[in-house]
Amino acid sequence: MKTNPGRFFEDYRIGDVIRHAVPRTVSGGERALYHALYPARHALYSSDRFAQSCGLPASPLDDLIAFHVVFGKTVPDVSLNAVANLGYAEGRWLKPVWPGDTLRSESEVIGLKENSNGKSGNVYVRTRGLNQHDEVVLDYVRWVMVRKNRLDAPAPDPVVPELKKSLSASDLVIPEGLDFSDYDDALAGEPHRWGDYEIGEKIDHVDGVTIEEAEHMIATRLWQNTAKVHFDATFREDGRRLIYGGHVISMARALSFNGLANAQMIVALNGGAHANPCFAGDTVKAWSEVLDRADTPAPGVGAIRLRLVAVKQGAAPFALKGEDGKYAPEVLLDLDYWALMPK
Amino acid sequence: MKTNPGRFFEDYRIGDVIRHAVPRTVSGGERALYHALYPARHALYSSDRFAQSCGLPASPLDDLIAFHVVFGKTVPDVSLNAVANLGYAEGRWLKPVWPGDTLRSESEVIGLKENSNGKSGNVYVRTRGLNQHDEVVLDYVRWVMVRKNRLDAPAPDPVVPELKKSLSASDLVIPEGLDFSDYDDALAGEPHRWGDYEIGEKIDHVDGVTIEEAEHMIATRLWQNTAKVHFDATFREDGRRLIYGGHVISMARALSFNGLANAQMIVALNGGAHANPCFAGDTVKAWSEVLDRADTPAPGVGAIRLRLVAVKQGAAPFALKGEDGKYAPEVLLDLDYWALMPK
Amino acid sequence: MKTNPGRFFEDYRIGDVIRHAVPRTVSGGERALYHALYPARHALYSSDRFAQSCGLPASPLDDLIAFHVVFGKTVPDVSLNAVANLGYAEGRWLKPVWPGDTLRSESEVIGLKENSNGKSGNVYVRTRGLNQHDEVVLDYVRWVMVRKNRLDAPAPDPVVPELKKSLSASDLVIPEGLDFSDYDDALAGEPHRWGDYEIGEKIDHVDGVTIEEAEHMIATRLWQNTAKVHFDATFREDGRRLIYGGHVISMARALSFNGLANAQMIVALNGGAHANPCFAGDTVKAWSEVLDRADTPAPGVGAIRLRLVAVKQGAAPFALKGEDGKYAPEVLLDLDYWALMPK
Incomplete structure (x- = not known):
């Protein structure tokens, strides 16, 4: 079999770091498409000049472009055999993503718990998106219920990570230079x-x-x-x-x-x-x-x-x-x- | 109410200049999408080399991209409560728009006339699109019929601007450097x-x-x-x-x-x-x-x-x-x- | 008639070189759209960094973007009056296409054979895609069955080019610098x-x-x-x-x-x-x-x-x-x- 069958529950081990495939260089093309597919109008992500008036060097790509690009790469390794997407936690945007950046993703297995029916289990991963400078631009925890392929595979010792119900204000990372002192309400639309x-x-x-x-x-x-x-x-x-x-x-x-x-x-x-x-x-x-x-x-x-x-x-x-x-x-x-x- | 209710007829005053929200930086992404959404093939807007053979530094974005970007920004302030789009006049493209430009719009109220039913009125605006150098790239007059919200609001003194039925040739602005002396019919397709x-x-x-x-x-x-x-x-x-x-x-x-x-x-x-x-x-x-x-x-x-x-x-x-x-x-x-x- | 009626079978002559209309400058916009329209994931065409690890200066546009752009230009001159697309042969990608390149196409008529019914005939063209440096980036042979407009036009001497059933390995052109010695399977996904x-x-x-x-x-x-x-x-x-x-x-x-x-x-x-x-x-x-x-x-x-x-x-x-x-x-x-x- 040359095609990717995806991972089943028994294929994950605590501590495994999966390097996901297909890094991606993003450009103004992705931004234009994002604005064509969604009624996105937040001014900071629409205008270089507005972003510069807020202390940034240029307008970054929408935060959710970063999220989707990073997330998309995890699908073949994490959720191809998933029966349910159960939750997200502790997601943080750590660096803006700029046109020209190249993103890749990796996920560390941080939790495993087989279901009592023996047919599936929950997999917890911490996914990181990295740019071409190997800086983490985004990380988040996601957990999914994944099918077992070999039903006789032994259940792993259950590990359920402790996750914050909410990040606190001190956990938040503010982009370098961000300054709303000269913010223009009229141009922002609100x-x-x-x-x-x-x-x-x-x-x-x-x-x-x-x-x-x-x-x-x-x-x-x-x-x-x-x-x-x-x-x-x-x-x-x-x-x-x-x-x-x-x-x-x-x-x-x-x-x-x-x-x-x-x-x-x-x-x-x-x-x-x-x-x-x-x-x-x-x-x-x-x-x-x-x-x-x-x-x-x-x-x-x-x-x-x-x-x-x-x-x-x-x-x-x-x-x-x-x-x-x-x-x-x-x-x-x-x-x-x-x-x-x-x- | 935090959401934008839009302006009603009684909210406009002659001479008001409305700075519209959400400036926009355009790129090759907008151009590619334009060519994917419409069967656009005018060579000057398709090829840098063709545009250069016509005396321009590069291929500008399609004129109608400029129009749509400028127009789109006016919608929340001008036509959210419009019942009819009545006309356009005196529109002029004054500067080409290039990939990388940032556009914003503003509209001046130049005419107001309440309808005899007292429920709506015509609003005339002159809209300008400006680039990051604060140069006007496009301006045009548009008039729309807008609902009144407070039916007891007094009717303004009627002002109907005199508008040219057609611009004359001497009103037209030719982009700097444009030269069709070496025009290539075969590449243009006609x-x-x-x-x-x-x-x-x-x-x-x-x-x-x-x-x-x-x-x-x-x-x-x-x-x-x-x-x-x-x-x-x-x-x-x-x-x-x-x-x-x-x-x-x-x-x-x-x-x-x-x-x-x-x-x-x-x-x-x-x-x-x-x-x-x-x-x-x-x-x-x-x-x-x-x-x-x-x-x-x-x-x-x-x-x-x-x-x-x-x-x-x-x-x-x-x-x-x-x-x-x-x-x-x-x-x-x-x-x-x-x-x-x-x- | 100002509109293009297209060419009919009797309008082609062996040796004619047709310069097709509407050259096109491509950018990251075309790439983003290609990846949005097809589930394209080959890493070399997705990531500048991956392409650089393979010896290229950056990630080229997908090979099939080059093909479609070059092919699209030929339609008004070759297949507007075609009743069937009969085949392709001897297609070669000779140079990568990069964002910023400007492509144009030309086709040489290399074969003509009227059908026995006298109503149509086969036209063979060798199409070349050229970039702004006048380098051929792609060439291929295509043949189509085209209607006659004047049924009394005399049949040309039949010319059917000899075409290779398959190019051999020695015909292939490897992009300059390509080197898979440090190829990363995990990032490629296979x-x-x-x-x-x-x-x-x-x-x-x-x-x-x-x-x-x-x-x-x-x-x-x-x-x-x-x-x-x-x-x-x-x-x-x-x-x-x-x-x-x-x-x-x-x-x-x-x-x-x-x-x-x-x-x-x-x-x-x-x-x-x-x-x-x-x-x-x-x-x-x-x-x-x-x-x-x-x-x-x-x-x-x-x-x-x-x-x-x-x-x-x-x-x-x-x-x-x-x-x-x-x-x-x-x-x-x-x-x-x-x-x-x-x-």
């Missing part, structure tokens, strides 16, 4: 600043986007994530292509511009759940909740912790979970992240 | 030059493109035009997404290559009407009429004034208006512009 | 090297992609191939848009990554047949057969000759031809090419 958002406040982002098959496939391929469930309509019994969860993340984040245009930079991912699958024809909308606020040492820069929820058509206002504690069927995504905002 | 087109001549551009939802949404987002009517299939009662009028402009202009490949640069927009809405599934075709010709002081360069009409399936040959003076239902666009052509 | 593939071995590439209208039109336009049969749903009697054969070539080549990730560079095209038409909604899969292997003088570099077959849903395993020698109806493409692989 008069509300860090001090105007209250913990507990919820924002309905109002706009909606109906998703087409061509769009989510173009986006997902752009990140070299080629899991067949996203592309092959003959693969699932129901003949439907499952939309890459990251597509919903980017769509919701872009929609959140309307009300959170000043939540410019994503610096941490505390957690996230893909609550229900998304399919072409769904109309995605988003709402946010302010979970926390914290000051930072950078001039004019505050940190805001946000819950970002993506829902589809038919969702009740601010839909999240039912009385049973389960996500409402119209909820697609529940994401918890830190962003940087002008004070 | 043997017919300025002198071969007669006033009154009509050209059927023959080719047609059937439009898909994914394509018009990708294009419209690329210009950061996020008006929900283009994206959210649940927004309109009929469940259909309205295609951004600029998508039809670009499609028709690109189709006009077949017969007008030498109408290289658009330098002025005299007027335009989006005659009927366009929806996914429509097959767009185009025809042109030569309205005028004028000489220019640039070597080898003539100016040609063209009517560009986009129609959909079922249109009669050279369809335009019925005997009642109304546009035929298959007519999508009626545009009046000046272009530069080799003599 | 442990199998040149010595691991046996002549006659067949590889099922497993993955499948269901094709959407928007995607094949975006791709085809990107190469400035505007043949209406690909874009206008009202053109064919059955209301279906025919997918550009090159879209299937790129899709199949990208799918072959899974099993042939180390077949990095395409250096020759020995032949190819578009066995059956492809339409939106089809799910494309691919398989390969090793036809030959040869050593090369470049350090660590072997050559492998591959048959690449694209099939659609319903195809039997390794489907090719029936007992009657005809292609099975699910076979879309049968391509014969040479690639370079680490030894």
